Structure formats: C-alpha cells, structure tokens
Amino acid sequence: MVPTTFYVLLSAALFTIGVLGVLIRRNAIVVFMSVELMLNAANLALVAYARERLAVDGQVLVFFVITVAAAEVAVGLALLVAIFKSKRTADIDEVSMLRG
Amino acid sequence: MLNWLIWLIPLLPLLGFLLNVFVIRQERQAGLVASALVGGSFLLAVVATVMLGGMPEEERRVQTIAWEWIGTGTLSIPFGLLFDPLTSVMVLLVTGVGGLIHVYSIGYMHGDPRVVRYFAYLNLFVTMMLMLVMANNMLLLFLGWEGVGLCSFLLIGFWFERKVASAAAVKAFVVNRIGDAAFILAMLAIFSHFGTLTFYDVEVDGQIIPGFLAQVPNLLGQTFGPEWQTIAVATGISFLLLIGATGKSAQFPLFVWLPDAMAGPTPVSALIHAATMVTAGVYMMARTEPIFVASPATQSWVAWIGVLTALIAGTAALAQWDIKRVLAYSTVSQLGFMVAACGMGAYAAAIFHLLTHGIFKALLFLGSGSVIHGTHDTQDMRKMGGLRTAMPTTYWTYLVGAGALAGIVPLSGFWSKDEILAHAVSAGYWPQLIGLFIASLLTAFYMGRQVSLIFFGTQRDPHYHAHESGQAMTVPLVILAVGAAIAGLMNLPTLFSGMPAAHLLTDWLKPVLHEEAGKFNPLLALFATLGAVGMGYLGWSVYTRNAAKVKVGGQDPAYYYTGDIWDTLEAAWYVDTLYQRAVVGPFRSIGNFLAQVFDPQGIDGLVVGTGRFFGWVATGVRQLQSGYVRMYALVFTVGVVLVLSFMLMIAW
Amino acid sequence: MQVPILSLVLWLPALGALLLLTVPRRSDELARRIALVVAVVTFLVSLTLPLRFVPASALGAGPVTMQFAETLPWLPSWGISYSLAIDGISLWLVMLTTFLTPIVVLSTWDSVHKEVRNFQILLLLLTTAMLGVFMAQDLLLFYIFWEFTLIPMTFLIGIWGGSNRVYAARKFFLYTFAGSVLMLLAVIGLYVLHRESIAVSQPGYQGTLNFGEIVADLRSGAFVLETATERLLFGAFFLAFAIKVPLWPFHTWLPDAHVEAPTAGSVVLAGVLLKLGGYGMIRYCLTLFPEASRWAAPAIGVLAVIGIIYGAIVAFAQTDMKKLVAYSSVSHMGFIVLGIFALNSEGITGAIIQMINHGLSTGALFLIVGVLYERRHTREMAAYSGIWTVMPIYAGITLLVALSSAGLPGLNGFIGEFVIMQGAFLAPELGWPFLAFAVLGVVLAAIYLLKLYREVFMGEVNEASAGLPDLNQRELVTLVALCIPIVIIGLYPGFLFGPMQSSVAEVVNGLVPVVAGR
C-alpha cells in the first residue's frame, strides 16, 4: 500500500511545475495548460486524502473541480481567440493596455 | 489732606494733555492752558512740600493707594502715589523748570503748524515724569519711565518730516528700551525675592502691604547663577538696575541717543534732555539706594561708569560745532558726575548736583534756543560770533549759566560739584577723584570755547541779522539765571563752625537717604576754583585770539595741534559707529537671512517638502501597475509564498 | 433650568447665517446690515454672561463649578453629551469673540465687494464654531467645533483672498487638520483608557467623554495614566494646539494665510483663531496631563522663547506690512505659550489676559493695514511715506495700537507681558535664563513696530500718498471701539483678572498634588 505522503509529494511537484509554467511561459495557451496542470495536481492530492480518510467526499470534490475547470477553459480560450483576432498574437506581454 | 492733594499734582498736566488733544485747536489757548496747568501743579507741589516740612521728621512719608492695578495669584501691585522729601525735591524741579520751559515754548514755537500737538506732548511728558517720581512702587515708576521714553520719542520726532529727526526719535526710544529690558528683569528678580514691588510698607484699609526696601538686608547671603560662578542676588539686581539707569540717563554704554536727540525743538532738549528725563536714572538709584549699598561690587561699577562717561563726554564736547551738541555732551558728562557720586555713596550730593544742573543746564539750553531763534535757525557755531552786542540779555544769562556749569565760586555749579569731589576725597576714592577733576577742567574749557565762539569776535555769517528774542523767552532766562546763581544756597557746606543754614538739602533728605553732611575741604575748593577759572579763561582766549582762523565750514584752530584726534573726539570715540557696525548691521543681515532664506526655504521647505515627498512615493507605487499579466502573477505568487511561510513559521 | 444663555449665544450667529440664506444673492447692502444686526445682538446677549458670572469669592470654598452649565444626552451609549459651560478661563475669550465679530462685520463694508452675502454667512458660521470651541465641555463636541472652524476660514481665504490664495488656503487647512487628526486619536485613546480603568471598579461602565467627569476621575485617582501614555497623549494634544497657536517651528502657515486673507479674515484669524490653541493648552493639556506638562515645560519654554525672538527678528526684516504683523503675532503667541507653561497662576492668568490683549491690538493692527490697503491697494511699506501729515487721526490711533502691541506700560500689552514674565520667573521649571532672552522680545517688538511707524508715517509725504482721505466714519468707529478697551485694560485689568482667579487656581492645584501623589 503506497503511503499517502508520496502522492502528496507528487502533487506538490506537479503543482510547482504548473506555477512555473504560468510565470515563465509567454504563450497564453501554455499558460492555460499550466493552470490545468495545477488543478490536476490538486485533484490528485484530494483523492489521495480521500482514500486515506476513506471519505468519498474528496472524490466528489474532484468531480466538481473538473466541471469548473471545463467551464474555465471554455471561457478562457474564447477570450484568447477574441484577443488573437484584434492583436494578431498570443503573447501575454503584448496585451498590456490596461496599465496604471 | 495731603493724601488727595498729591493726586492733583500729576492730574493737572494730564488734564492739559487731554484738553490739548481733544478740545483745544487754537495755538494761543494751547500755550496758555498748558503753562497754566503746569504752573498750577508747581504751586501745589510747593504747598505739599511745605505741609510735608510741617510733619515731624521720621514720618515724612505720605502714601495713598487709588486701586489695585494688577491683582492675580500672588502678584498684587497697587496704583498709588508716594510723597516724601526726595520726591518733593524732584517734583519741584520738574514742575518749576517745566513751567518756565512751557512759557518759553510759547515764544519759541510761535507759528509752528502743529504747536497744539507740541503742547499736548509736553504736558503728557510732565505727567509721566511726575508719575515716575511720585510712584510708590517699581512698576508704576516703570510706567512713568517708559512714558517719558515715549514722550521723548514724540518730541524728538516732532518735526518728523526731517529724516534726521525721525531717525533720532526711533533711536532714542530703542536705546531706552534696551535699558528698560534690564529694568524689567530687575523688577522680576525683586518680586521673586521679596514678594512685593512697593518701596515702603503701606497700610491699606487694615492690612499692611510690605515694602521691599526694608527687607534688603536679608538678601545678603543669597546667590544665584551656575555653581561655577555664583553671583550674589543683590549684585545681580543692582547691576540690572544700573543698566536700566545707563539706558535712561545716557551713561557710557547707552549714551549714543542723547546727542542725536538734539534734532528735536530746543525747549524739548532743555526740559527732557537736560533737566528732567535724563535725571530719572539718578533718582531711581537714589530711591533704591539700599539695594545698591548692599552690593559693593556694583557700587564700584557705578562709580567707574560715572567717571568714564564724564571723561568721554567731556572730551567729545570739546570738538563739537553744533551749539546744542556741545551742551548735550556736557549733560552726559555732568550726569556722569552724578552717577559717580551715587557710586561713591554720596547720594545727597548727587541729588544736589542733579538739582543745580537741572537749573543751569536748562538755562544754557534755553539760551542756545534764543540764540538759534535770533539767528534764524543756524546751529553751527562757526556761522555765529559777536552776538553779545545784538543779544545782551541772552549773553548775560548765558554767561551766568556757563559760569555755574564750569564751577566758578559763587554760582551753584561750584557748590554741588565741590560737594561730590569733597566726598571723593574724604571717602578715599583717589582714582575717581582724578578722573572727575580732569572732567571738570574739560567742562570749564569747552564752556569758555563756546562762549567766545558765539558771543565774541565778529559775526562770521552775514546771511542773518541777529536780534534779541521776545519777552516770553527772555523772562524765563532771567528767572533761571537768578536760580542758577542762588541754587548753591540749598546745600552750603559748613564753611565756619556754627553756620546757620548749612547743608539744608542733606538734612531735608535725611529721612530717605540717612546721610550725614560731609565737612568742607578748603584746599580742594581752592584747587577746583583755580582750575575752573584758569581753563575757562584758556578756552575763551584761544578762540578769541585766533577768531580769524575760524571760517564758516572750516577746521577748528585746535586741529593744528591735535590732528585726527579731533575727529575721534567729534565722533565721541566712535562709540556710535561701533554700534552701527557691530550691532545694527549684523542684526539687519540676520533678519534678512531669516526672512528670505531660513523661513521660506528652511522651515517652510520642511512643510511643503513633506507634501511633495508623499507625491513622490505615490508615483513610485504607480509604476507597479505595469499592465503585464505575468508580473501580476509573480506578485501574487510572492504573496502566497510569504503568507504560507509565515503560517509555517507560526505553526513551527 | 433657567434660559440656556450659552446655547443662545452659541447658535445665534448660525441662525443669522441661515436667515442670510433667504436674502437674494445680489443685495449686498441688505446682507451686510442683517449680519451686523445679528453680530450686535449676539454681543448684547453675551454681555449678560460677565454680569451674571459668579466670581469664586461668592461661591465659598467648594470646588469651582462651571457656570451656566447645560447638558443634553447626545450619544448616551458612549457617554457623549451636548454639554456647554464656561468658567473664568473661557468667559473672556467668549466675550472677545462676540466683541470682535460686529467690528469685523463693520469692517467688511467697503473691503468686500463680491459675494458679500456668502462672506457674511461664512463669517457668522465661523463665529459659532469659535464660540463652540470655548464653550464645549464634551471632548467630542470640542473636537467637532475645532474642525468646524477650519472650513469657513479656508473658504474666506480661498475665495476672497489675494493672488496666491488657493495655495495659502490649502496649506492652512492641511497643516491645521494634520495636527488635529492626532488630537482625535488622543481623544479616542483617552476615552478607551478611561473606560477600561473605570470598568474595573464598575463593571458595565460605558465610559464618557464629558471633560468634567474625566478630570474628576483623574483627580480622585480612580483613573490613573502611567507616565509613558500620558506623555504620548499630551504630545498629541499639544501638537494640535502648537500648530494652531502657532508655536515656533509650526508657524509657517501663518504669514501665507494672513497675506492672502481679506482684511476681515485676517482680523478674525489673528483675533480669535490663534487663541483656540492657547485656550486648548490650558484647558486640555494642563488639566488632563499635569505630570506630562511638568515634564515638557522646559522644552516648550525653549521653543516659546525661540518663537519670541525669531518672530520679532523676521518681522523686522519684512517689507510687507501684513507679513510684519503676522510675524509679530508669532512673537506675541510665543509669550503666551511661555506664560501657560510657567504652570503657576500668574503665568496662566497672564497668558489668558495677553490672549485678549493680542486679540484686540493685533486685530486693530490688521484693520489699520486694511485701511491703507483699501486706499492704495498695496501693502509694501516702501510705497508709503509721511502719512502722519496726510491722515493725522489715523496716525494717532495707529501709534496707540502699535505701542500697546509693543507693550508700553499703561496700555494693555504691558499688563499681559509683565504678568507672564513674572509667572515664568517664579516657575521652578523656567527661571531667569528663559527671561533673559524673553525680555529681548520686548526690545525687538519696539524695534519692528517703530520701523513700521517710521517708514510709513514719518518722513516726507510722497506724491502717491499725498491726497489720501483720513478715516471715514465707519473706520473711525471700528478702530475707536478697539482702542477703548486697550486703554481701559491697561489701567484697570482687575475686572478681567477677577473671574479668572478661581478657575486658574483649580488648574494650578491640579498640577501641584500630582507630584506628591504619584
């Protein structure tokens, strides 16, 4: 039986890679993917603890996370396409009209 | 009866002042009302003095309190008058000489557009001087003290169109104010140590208000100041009073304002800058005599300041061309004599000299006024000469005055000056004696010089036709001349044993000053007379022999012998220029620096600067909103990391 | 309860302002007349205060109660009440305000020409605010009125001021406001500390902001402040008052505000607004924090003395008349602060009477500068010369006022200055070294006032000021109305000193036992 801590460590690693993806990559799509990765990492940890606590609630939570992620991806990509139409690029740094 | 009578003495001139300011507009009335009221208060003074004389010697002190002037916390200062022998003598001098000068002014100031205002100021001056002299506490004395300062400002600056007059007026008031600052400090110290400012105990409806003069002895031990240099309290107070006196009586450090004060009308110079105001310092020292006696240190300072002033002013008077400036410096010099007398403990002699000087110096000033009036306002002696034929009465009265000042035997000046020198001899103040003796010789010389320059030789400046002054001016001159001659009888020393009316004044002042009359010193009297007559003749002969050398606007014949020293003397050892450069100049530059640089940029800079600093910080923070999404994410992550690590720390 | 005199006097000007709102904007003359009537009526009503004021001697021993006290519950849950009362300290300051207001309104006759109605409204509101500060016995009510005085004054300077008015108005508002915000903190702090320490003995105690109760608790030892917090609270209160007074380093807003303010504004600013600071120091700093006052007295004394000399020297170097008078009031207020922090009854009574004297003489000085400004529209001293021959009556009155401001004995300035100096001399914290410098202030005062007098009034008449008309009827009335009290107070200050004795004694013996007690 693999102890839960390993799963949580894996989830932490994946989460960190997701964060790095958001911070470093300049292509909007890859940023979205990294966000998805972070969500998955969270799901993994949830399921791991669900098994440890023998409470199915964790898995229900993951279920909801997935649905929300789906909605989020839909809207995000729609936005991305809209921006691409007007700015001809997917680079986030170009999109900096809203400045202080 | 005497209680309410003494109130009338200062009230009459005050009434005159109010009438002249608000009611009277016509010149004739102003002159008459003013002189009449001052004359009236003179008569009252005589009556009061006679009544005072009638009372037994030890309770010759009348005090009446009108109301409580300042009453807060432990401070309680009455508004009350005092009438004792010393006051009576001063009041007689002020109202007597003042009255004569008022009459003289009617003639002298005739035709001046603002003559009504002139008489108002003169009356106000007499009121203030009477308040000064008759005050029963230091604060009321200070009211008179600054009041006369104000009147001298108004009267010196009477012809304020002239730049010289307005500058002299402001200078007089400011220099007096410096002295007054020290006076205030002294009053504060007196009150803090004695709890009262009234001179003598006075009984007011039941309870006694204590006087501080009696409590001076218990002051002896106390000292104040830093440990390394403790100063006796008595010395501190008396030294401050001395500075106050030097400010008002134009003594060494603060005498620069008196010569400039000659810019005012001549009767003003006679009244204020010869007879009354300048003597206020000497009167104050006589009144607070116990404090001065309690600190020998200050007494020696007082004596030396007196001698020093006498010498400096005496030498300066030698080299003046303006007729009034000679007399001004001579006044400063004679005041030096009085202060020196106070310093040596001869207060009665100082008062005696004060009285005689008041009379013959007023006579000299009025004489010079009549000369100026007669020669159509020329004040430069080089333009005069040979006026004894054109103005006989002025000439003879002037001669009497000059003789009295020089100290020729029968005249009053001799007796009073001799009294001071005799006291110096008997009390063993040898160095001061030598200084004063030289000063008296100088006095005789410059009076001789002045008389010969004005009245002898030929008229050097043809532009005017000299004429004798009118009745209103010559009558006071004659009265004063008589006074100058016989004033000596007041305090004749005991020439031979069993002499009937010997040293009347000293006995009269005994309840206040507690002094015994000094014995007569024939040898000194001989020397003094010889010196006076000799130097007087020398001065007269030098300037009559080479009268030809004296040109209008030319050099003094003595310049040949003295060279530049003559200029130093004329500028009174450059004391005035020293102040101008060392005090007034830096003060102005500091003022400008503070006003232009330090205040607007310095302090204000801090205030406006804080405003601008916040603006700068705001722009800095604005940079953070750069529009880059990734930067926001980064900041977000940094936030997360910090919070989590902090929570970790706490949990640890 | 008998007629609420204090509320009547307090709210009468505000009602007048409301009445003025109904007046159409264009009718200046009507607005001026109504404002004058309201101001005079307020003064007459306020005259009953000194007449019915019961001096301590009649009260018998007992603790000095505030006279004419009125209280209405306002926010009971926090113990805040609308409570007014006056005692010896605030009586004469209230009278000074009501006495100056009609004179100020009278002086606006031909110095204010645009928006006259609004000017009068603001002036009357300012009067109510100032009266409120002097009468308030509740800390919050005091703070509200204290802040409310800023608003009308800022508009007066900002709208009717000179060329650089907006800068001056903004600076005036922000500077004073910054100080008083600190005071708000201190008020809240005091409230909380007081509630806590009393709640210990009486559980469920809601705390109070009533000044009387807090002082009673302080004196009875029920409410004890340790030294550190007491000094902190003292510092906050003192800073707000020091900016208002203005004490030396915080004075830079005063010259700008005065130079830009209209004549009437300047008179009120100098006449009463500066006194709020002084009054606050006596009423709040000394009574609430005796120990801290003792501790801070020497330091504040040094600042005050610097203020006296610095203000005088800078005044001497000015060329603009109004700036000269502004800096002179910095110097005079330095004297007043020195008096207050002598912490004895002479010093404090001297400070109070000097506040009234300064109100009269500096108010008159600003009116005098206003008279010349209305004729020649310039305040530069160099532009005038020889006014004495052209306008003799005006010159005479100016001389009297200048001398009273310089502290000539026989006039009111000297009484205040001498009593303050005597108080400071006797104070253990201050002593003769302070006085050695403070007395220089007396000399410097004569120097700059006579410089003003000599440059403007003496000398040859220059052609520009040859035909100037002398004072007209209205100007004469305003100035004479100020000169009369100047002379009377100079000769008989007894009627002012009387009522003060008991209240100041109360403050002073608040200071003394604390040393023993703690």
Place this chain on the structure above:
Amino acid sequence: MDFVLFFLTAAIALAGAIAMLVARNAIHSALFLLLNFGAIAVLFLLLQSPFLFTIQLSIYAGAIMVLFLFVVMLLGAEQVEAAQDKLPWQQPLALVMGAGLLVIAVITAVRGGSNDAPPGGEAAEAFGDPASLGELLFTEYLLPFQITGIILLVAVIGVVVLNQQRTQAQSEETPGERPSSSVQP
C-alpha cells in the same frame, strides 16, 4: 507490486509536465500534457477511485485537451518566445518563487501527513465505485451540483457572446477577409 506501478506512473506524469513546460511548440506541449493526464488517471485508479479514472480520461483528457488542440490549430501556435522578453528579471524570480513553493509544500506534506496505514486495511470493496459517489452527490452535495450546472450554462453563454461580439467587430473591421493565420516553423 503497487510501489513499482506507482513510481512508474509518477515518473511518467512528472516527465509529461516538465516536457509540457519546456516544449517550444504549443502542440507538443499539449500532447505532453495529454500524457500527463493519462498518468494521473492511472494514479486515480491506484487510489481506488475507478469513477474518477473514467471521468479524468474521458472529460479531461478527451474533451478539454481536444479543445486545446483545436484552438492551437486555429491560432497557429506560433513561436511566441522569439521576441525579447520585456521583463528580464521575471524568469529567475519565478524560479526562486517556484522553489520556495515546492519547499513549503514538501514540508507541509511531510509534517502534515498522518503517514499511518489507511484505517481498516483495504476498506470495503465498494469504496470508490460510482454508486457510493452518486449517492453522496445527490444527497449531501445537491446544491453544489446544481451550481456547477449553472456555471457550465454561463460558460456556454459567455463563449457564444464573445464569439458574437467577434463577428460583429469582424463585419465592421474587415468585411469578407477571413482571419489569416500563418504557421511559422
């Protein structure tokens, strides 16, 4: 046996994630992410949650990644990195922050985890199956369930509105011209 399987899938998952991060071309990174999701699905299986295994594979890997691929194809997934990075200090600081985050996560994981064996050994056989999940979903979590429904509805409407706005803009801006998208190497 479980250990071997766990480490294998964990390695694959990590490799996929890192490859996604590093890949130049957006399509490659999308495919690597697909691989990662597969591995996570297997892990779900290991954690006895077969229902989630299927959900992960079908919805996450199937629907969402397909959408990504579609959008990447549409936009041409050009090399965005070529241009000079405007925020030079972004990269190093990001790495530092990432490391920090990792350290914190690891510490909490190690200290937090009860680390003891799961209570009751292998637990009931029917632990992760859809029945128990569904029973819980429709009793206790009914409200969240409805809300997610609404969220999905809003998302769909949003997408439609965004697209509609685009066609309107497109008709004003460039009538007739199809948005050209060039694929750079």
